[in-house]
Amino acid sequence: MKSEALSHIRICDFTGQLAGAGATRWMAAFGAEIIRIEDPVRLGKWDVLRGTSPFADDRRGHEFGGCFNNHNVEKLGVTLNLRTDRGKELLAEIISVSDAVTENFAAGVLERLGFGYDRLKEIKPDILYVSNCGFGHVGPYRKYKTWGPIVQACCGLTFTSGLPDMPSAGWGYSYMDHHGGNFMAMAIMAGLIHRSRTGEGQWIDMSCTDAGATMLGPAALDYTVNGRPLRRDGMPYSNRSQFPAMAPHGIYEADGHDAWLALAARDDRDWQAIAGLMGINDQRFDDLAGRLAYEDELDDAVRAWTSSRDRFKAASELQAVGVPAAGVAKPEDRIDNDPNTEAWGLWPTVTHGEMGRVRVDGIPAHFSETDWVLERGGPLLGQHNRQILGGLLGHSDAELTDLAAEGVI
Amino acid sequence: MTGNDLPGALAGIRVVELAGEASAYAGLMLAGMGAEVIVVEPPDGHHTRGFEPFLDDEPDPERSLWWWHYNASKLGVTMDLGDEDDRNRFRSLVATADVVLESQRPGRLAYLGIDHDTLRADHAELIWVSLTPFGRNGPRSQEESIDLTVLAAGGPVWSCGYDDHAIPPQRGGGNQGYQTGSVFAVLSAQTALLARDSTGRGQFVDVSMHAAANVTTEFGSVQWLVAGDEVQRQTGRHAAIEPTTFTRALSADGIDVNTGFPPRSARDFAVVVEWMESLGLKDQFEEFFFLEMGAQLEEDLHLSQVGQDPEVTAMFGAAREAVRFISENITAYEFFIGAQERGLAVGIIYSPEEVLADPHFQERGFPVEVEHEDLGRSFTYLGAPYIAPKSPYRIRHRAPHLGEHNSIIEALA
Numbered sequence: 001m002k003s004e005a006l007s008h009i010r011i012c013d014f015t016g017q018l019a020g021a022g023a024t025r026w027m028a029a030f031g032a033e034i035i036r037i038e039d040p041v042r043l044g045k046w047d048v049l050r051g052t053s054p055f056a057d058d059r060r061g062h063e064f065g066g067c068f069n070n071h072n073v074e075k076l077g078v079t080l081n082l083r084t085d086r087g088k089e090l091l092a093e094i095i096s097v098s099d100a101v102t103e104n105f106a107a108g109v110l111e112r113l114g115f116g117y118d119r120l121k122e123i124k125p126d127i128l129y130v131s132n133c134g135f136g137h138v139g140p141y142r143k144y145k146t147w148g149p150i151v152q153a154c155c156g157l158t159f160t161s162g163l164p165d166m167p168s169a170g171w172g173y174s175y176m177d178h179h180g181g182n183f184m185a186m187a188i189m190a191g192l193i194h195r196s197r198t199g200e201g202q203w204i205d206m207s208c209t210d211a212g213a214t215m216l217g218p219a220a221l222d223y224t225v226n227g228r229p230l231r232r233d234g235m236p237y238s239n240r241s242q243f244p245a246m247a248p249h250g251i252y253e254a255d256g257h258d259a260w261l262a263l264a265a266r267d268d269r270d271w272q273a274i275a276g277l278m279g280i281n282d283q284r285f286d287d288l289a290g291r292l293a294y295e296d297e298l299d300d301a302v303r304a305w306t307s308s309r310d311r312f313k314a315a316s317e318l319q320a321v322g323v324p325a326a327g328v329a330k331p332e333d334r335i336d337n338d339p340n341t342e343a344w345g346l347w348p349t350v351t352h353g354e355m356g357r358v359r360v361d362g363i364p365a366h367f368s369e370t371d372w373v374l375e376r377g378g379p380l381l382g383q384h385n386r387q388i389l390g391g392l393l394g395h396s397d398a399e400l401t402d403l404a405a406e407g408v409i
Numbered sequence: 410m411t412g413n414d415l416p417g418a419l420a421g422i423r424v425v426e427l428a429g430e431a432s433a434y435a436g437l438m439l440a441g442m443g444a445e446v447i448v449v450e451p452p453d454g455h456h457t458r459g460f461e462p463f464l465d466d467e468p469d470p471e472r473s474l475w476w477w478h479y480n481a482s483k484l485g486v487t488m489d490l491g492d493e494d495d496r497n498r499f500r501s502l503v504a505t506a507d508v509v510l511e512s513q514r515p516g517r518l519a520y521l522g523i524d525h526d527t528l529r530a531d532h533a534e535l536i537w538v539s540l541t542p543f544g545r546n547g548p549r550s551q552e553e554s555i556d557l558t559v560l561a562a563g564g565p566v567w568s569c570g571y572d573d574h575a576i577p578p579q580r581g582g583g584n585q586g587y588q589t590g591s592v593f594a595v596l597s598a599q600t601a602l603l604a605r606d607s608t609g610r611g612q613f614v615d616v617s618m619h620a621a622a623n624v625t626t627e628f629g630s631v632q633w634l635v636a637g638d639e640v641q642r643q644t645g646r647h648a649a650i651e652p653t654t655f656t657r658a659l660s661a662d663g664i665d666v667n668t669g670f671p672p673r674s675a676r677d678f679a680v681v682v683e684w685m686e687s688l689g690l691k692d693q694f695e696e697f698f699f700l701e702m703g704a705q706l707e708e709d710l711h712l713s714q715v716g717q718d719p720e721v722t723a724m725f726g727a728a729r730e731a732v733r734f735i736s737e738n739i740t741a742y743e744f745f746i747g748a749q750e751r752g753l754a755v756g757i758i759y760s761p762e763e764v765l766a767d768p769h770f771q772e773r774g775f776p777v778e779v780e781h782e783d784l785g786r787s788f789t790y791l792g793a794p795y796i797a798p799k800s801p802y803r804i805r806h807r808a809p810h811l812g813e814h815n816s817i818i819e820a821l822a
Contacts, residue, residue, distance in 0.1 A: 005604035018627065030600050054628075054636040066635035067628075138796065141769040145754035148627075149646065149656065153667045153756030154745075156764045158645070160582025161569055167657055168665055168758050169579040172568035172640075172648035173627035182592045187795040189599035190418035190442050194800035196606055197421075202799035209764075210775055211794035216583045216761040217478035222462040223762035224776075224789040225474055231760040238582045239557070243475050244460040249557060251566065251577040258574050262561035324553040326562035328578055331633035331640070334564050334623055340547040346620050347634060359634040364590075364620035365597045366544070369612035370604050 002074075003031035005370035009192060012037065012091075012098040013075070015184075016047030018174060019148070019208055020104030020132055021071040022181020023188060028074035029363050029372035035094060035388055036072065036379060040079035040409060044381050046105075056355050062381060063354040069378040070360045073350050077379025078388050079409050082113050086408045091115065092123050093393050099195070100128040100188055104180075106145065107137045117203045126201040128191040132184045136207030146208065148174020155212030156230075160219070164234045176212045183211035218243045240295070247291035248274070251328060252303050254311035260328035261311045263302070263318055265291070273321040278305040352377025385409050417443015418800035422507045422602065426483070428455035429512035430584075431556075431618060432540045433479035435591035436510055439598060440482035441793065441802045444508070447817060448480055449499065452487045454811050464784075470811055477808045481779060481790060485809025486818050496523055501821040503528050503535070507611075508598050512540040515550045525613045535611040536601040540594045544617035554618070559586035563622025568629045568640060568648035578642055589625055590618035657758075658733045664741035667756035669748070671729035673710040678703030678724070680751045681731050694734055699727035765789060781807050 009032040015021045024034045038044035043062040045051065054066035078094070081087040095101060101120055103110050110116060110131070120127045131137055134146025135154075152158045152171050162169035187206045195201055213220075219230045219242070230236060241249040241264065248271075249264040265271040268287060275285065280301045284290045291298050306314055311327030318325035327333070334341055341347065346362040355377065363372045389395045389409065403409045420443040426436040428450040440446040450458075459468070460475035470476075486502075488495040500523060503509055509525070511518070518524035525537040539545060542554035552558075560566050560580050570578035597614040605611055623630065629648060632638045640648035645657040645667070658668050672678050682700050685691045694700075703710075703724040714721040732753070736744040745757035759767070765776045777792040793802040 004608065005600050008607045009603070026596055026600075030604075054632045054638065056635050067631050070631050070634070135769060136773060136796070139769040139772045141749065144749040145752070146756070147754065149667055150669065150754055150756035153758045154764070156759050156761035157581060157583070158667070158756075158758050159665075159760045161579050163576070163579070166571070167659070168645055169570050170645040170657075170758075171565075171581050172570070172642045172646070173565075173629055174647070175565075175581070175585070175625065175627075177627065178625040179589075179592060182596060183794045185596055186438070186592070186599065187797065189596070189603060190797065190800060190802070193599065193602060194418040194797075196603075198799075200799055202797060204795055204797045206795040207773065210770070210773060210792070213761070213764045213770065213775065214791050214794050215585065215588055217791055218460075218462065218475045219583065220761045220765060220791050221474040221478050221788070224765065225464055225477075226462060226466065228462070229760060229762045231763070236582055238579050239577060241557070242582065243462065243584075246555075251557075251561065251580070253577070260561075260566075260577055262558050262566065262580075264555055264557055266555060319552055322553055324555045324558045326552075326554075326558035328561045328566050329564055330567055331564070331629055334562065335630065335633050338549075338562075340543050340549040340617075340619060341623060343547045344544060344617060344620050346623055361624035361630055361634075362620070364593050364618075364624055365614050365616040367597070367601065367604075367612055367614050369610060370601075370608070 001373055003029065003370050003373050005030035005367065006032035009033070010098045011035065012094050012101045014101070014103035014105065014110065016104065017049060018067070018071050018177035019180030020102070020184065021047070022178060023132070023184035024075060024102060025071055025073060025181065026185045026363070027188070029374055030370065031373070034075040035098070036075045036077050037091065038077060038079050038381060040081050040382060040407070041083070044079070056358055066358070069352050069355060069358055072378030073360055073374050074376050075379055076384035076388060077382060078385055079382035081408050084408050086403065086406070088114055090389060090393070090408070094388065095120060095123045095127065097392065098124070098127070099192060100130060102130045102184070102188060104132040104184070107133050107142045121201070126195060126199055128188070128195055128201045129203045130184060130188050130191060130206060131203070132180060132206040132208065134208050136210060137205045148177040151176040151180065151208045151212055155209040156216050157212050159230065160216065160236050161238050162236060164237055169238070176208055179211060180208040245288065245292060247288065247295050248298050248302050250299055252299070252306040254306050254314060254327070255308055256310065259311050261306050261314050261325065262328060263323060263325035266324065270323050273323050274302070274318070277317060277321055278302065348374045350374055350377040353380040353383060382409060415799065415801055417441070417802060418797065419444035423447065423505060424508040424510055425449060425502055425506040427511040427513060428457065430457055431587040431590055432510055432512035432594060433457065434588045435540065435594035436483060437479050437481060438591070438595045439510070441804065443800065446483040447502070447814065448483045448485050448809065449488055450485065450811070452489050452812070458811070478790070480808035482805040483809060484814040484817065485812065486815050487812040488818070490521055490523065496521060498818050498821060499523055500528060502818060504532055505821070506535065507602070508536045508538060510538050510540070510594065510598070515541055515545045533610055534605060536598060536605065536614070537611070538594050538598050538614045538616060540590050540616045540618065542617070543619045545615045547617070549619070556584040556586040559618045559622055563619045564626040564629050565622055568626060568642055570642040572644045574642070586618055586622055589621045590616060593621045654729060658736040660736050660741035660744055661738055662740040665758040666736050666741050666744050667758060668732045668736060669753060669755040671725060671732065672703065672753065673725070675704055675706040677753060678706065678728060680753065681728060684735060684747060684751060685731060688735065688738065690735065690738055694731060696723070696727035696730060699724045700731055703728060777804055779804050779807055783810070
C-alpha cells in the first residue's frame with residue numbers, strides 16, 4: 001500500500017545526508033516515486049551516512065548506516081556511473097520521464113557531472129530543478145562548505161540558544177539539516193504546484209542559511225525597527241521567554257539524575273495556580289512586572305518545590321491546575337514510554353533489505369484521505385535498477401547484465 | 410513583468426487562517442508563496458497583537474513587531490466566533506476557501522459548530538489543516554502547552570545545553586516548537602493541494618507539534634531507535650554517546666566561531682601552515698612542526714588512530730589547536746572568510762541582526778524593505794527561504810490593521 005497523495009509525481013533525486021534526503025523523504029512517505037541516483041564505483045558514498053553509525057548490530061559497511069536508512073525510507077535506489085557515456089544516457093532517460101531533479105551537492109557539482117540546468121532543460125523543457133546547499137548557488141559564499149552546525153551558526157540560530165555571559169549552547173543536533181530538508185520539500189512542492197498550473201519549470205535555488213534566518217523574525221525586527229540588537233548584555237537567556245514576556249518560564253531541576261521540568265506562567269491566573277500548588281506567598285510576584293523584576297528570586301522559589309519531585313509527577317500536578325508543564329523527555333521517555341507518540345504511530349517499523357526490521361521517524365501529520373505510509377527501508381545500492389531501468393525505461397535483462405558487466409550500473 | 414511582480418506558486422489559492430500563536434508562521438509562508446491568506450481575529454484583536462517588541466517600545470495593537478512579522482502578506486478580518494451571525498459569516502468565508510489553517514484547542518470549533526466535520530458536507534474540495542500541541546485525538550491532546558513545554562516534551566531540549574550538566578538543558582530561541590509545527594503544516598497544505606490536483610478531493614490534516622519536535626532531533630531519536638543509545642548534551646556541538654572535542658572558540662573581537670572539523674588531509678594541513686605563516690603566527694605556535702608533518706601526509710588521518718598512534722594524535726591535536734589559535738588572534742569575520750576561502754568549513758556565530766548586515770545575504774536579496782505607508786516609513790524584514798525565479802516567494806505587503814479587510818466578509822453577505 002502506498003499513499004495516493006503524491007503518487008502522480010516522480011523525482012530524479014541526487015539528495016543525500018539529511019538536509020537533502022529529508023526533503024524527498026517527506027514526498028516518498030506520501031507516495032511520490034523517488035528515484036535515488038547513486039555512484040556504483042564509490043558505493044554511494046557521496047552520501048556519507050550510507051556507512052556511518054548508528055548501527056543496528058555488529059555489521060558494518062555501506063548497507064548498514066542507521067541514519068541513511070532513516071532518511072531514505074520508501075525511496076528507490078538506482079546506480080549509475082556518470083563517468084561513462086552510457087551512464088549519462090541512462091540518467092537522461094530517467095530525467096526525461098521525471099517531474100523534478102533534486103540535489104544538495106556543493107554548488108556546481110551537478111553541472112560538472114554534465115547535468116546543469118541548461119542540460120536538464122534540453123532533456124525535458126518543463127523540468128523543475130531544485131538545488132539546495134548551505135549558502136545557495138548565488139552570492140559571495142556560494143562555494144563555502146557547510147553542514148548543520150555551520151548553517152546554524154551563520155543564520156543566527158546558534159546564538160539564540162544559551163545563557164548570558166556563557167558561550168552559545170547552540171543546537172545539540174543538526175536542526176537546520178531537518179529544516180533544510182523541510183524547506184527544500186516546500187520549495188519542490190511549490191515548484192510542482194506552479195508547474196502543474198502553468199506548465200512551466202524553473203530552477204529554484206534553496207539556501208539552508210536563508211531558510212534558517214527566516215526563523216528569527218521578531219528578534220530581527222526588534223533590531224531593524226527599534227535598533228535593539230539581540231547581541232547585548234543579559235541576552236540571550238533562552239529558557240526565559242522573550243516574546244511575549246512570561247515569568248516564571250524556565251527549565252528547573254527535578255529529582256533524579258539529570259532530571260528537569262519545564263513550566264511557565266502565561267498570565268496571572270497561571271501564576272496563582274503555581275503559587276497555590278507550590279505554597280509560594282510573596283507579594284512581589286503578584287503581577288508580571290514584579291515577577292520579571294525579581295525573576296532570579298522567583299526561579300529560586302520555584303526550584304525549591306521542583307527539585308525534590310519526580311519530573312513527570314510534578315508536571316501532572318501542574319497540568320491538573322491548568323499550568324503548562326512537561327518533564328524534559330529523554331529519548332526513552334518519548335520514544336518508548338509516551339502514550340501520545342504511541343497512539344500517533346510515530347515510530348513505524350520498516351523492512352530494510354539487509355538490516356531487517358528497524359524503527360524510524362514517522363511523520364508528524366495525519367491525513368484523513370491519503371495518509372503517509374512508511375514500510376520499506378532505505379534502498380540497497382542498486383536495489384531497484386531492474387525496476388527502473390527495465391520496468392520503467394524498457395531495457396532488457398540482457399542489456400542490464402551487460403551494463404553491470406561494463407561497470408555502468 | 411519583472412521577477413518581483415510575478416505571482417507566487419500559490420496564487421489563486423485562498424487560505425482562511427484563524428489567528429493563532431503557533432500557526433502564524435505557517436500562514437506567513439503560505440502567503441509568501443502567493444496564497445491569499447485571510448487571517449481571522451476577534452473584534453478586539455488577537456492576543457498576539459499584545460506581544461513584544463513594539464515599535465518604539467510603545468504597546469499598541471498596531472505596533473507589535475511580533476504581529477508585523479508573522480502576519481506580513483496576509484489580509485485581516487475580524488469576527489466574533491461566539492456570535493451566531495459571525496459564525497455564519499465564517500461558514501460563508503470557508504465556503505470560498507481552498508485551505509483552512511487553525512491551531513484551536515481540540516474540541517472548541519466542534520462546540521461552536523464550525524469544525525471540519527460540520528463544514529465539509531458542502532465543500533468536498535476543502536483542505537483543513539489543524540496544528541495542535543499533541544494532535545487532536547491523542548491521550549495528551551488536552552494538556553496545557555506552550556513552545557517551551559512542546560520542546561521539552563518532544564526531545565529537542567534534552568539534546569541542547571552545556572557540558573556541565575548541573576546547568577539546565579537549553580531551549581533554542583525563536584519559538585522553534587511552534588515554528589517546526591508550522592513548517593509541517595505548510596508541507597501538509599502543499600501535499601494536500603497536490604493530492605487534490607489528482608483526486609479532486611480535499612481532506613483533513615492533523616498536525617502535532619509534539620510529534621514534529623520528536624522527529625526533528627536527528628541522532629537524539631535515531632540513536633535510540635536503531636541502537637538503544639541515549640545521547641548526552643555538550644556545549645555548542647552535537648549531543649552524542651561519547652564526548653567529542655570542542656568546536657567553539659572566541660575570536661579576538663569577542664564573537665564566537667564554530668571551528669568546524671579539524672584538518673585531516675595533507676592539503677588542509679598545508680592550508681593551515683600557509684595561513685599561520687601569512688598571519689605571522691607561526692613562531693607563537695609551539696606545535697607548528699606537527700602541522701608541517703601533516704602537510705606531508707600521503708593519506709588522510711584516520712580518526713580511529715587518534716589516541717592510538719602517537720604521531721597521528723599529535724598531528725590531529727595540533728591541527729585542532731592551530732585552527733583555534735588562529736581564530737583567537739583575528740576577528741570572527743576574518744576567521745570565517747579566511748578559513749572558507751581556503752576550503753575549511755567553519756562558521757561565524759551571528760546574532761540575527763548580524764545576518765541581515767552580511768554581504769552574502771544582501772547579495773541574495775534576503776533583507777527586504779516593506780512599506781508601512783500608514784507610518785510613512787519602510788522597514789527591513791526577513792525575506793525568502795529560497796529563490797524561485799518563476800514563482801517568487803516574497804513579502805507582499807505589511808501585516809493588516811485590525812479589521813482592515815472586513816469588506817471581504819461584507820461582500821459575502
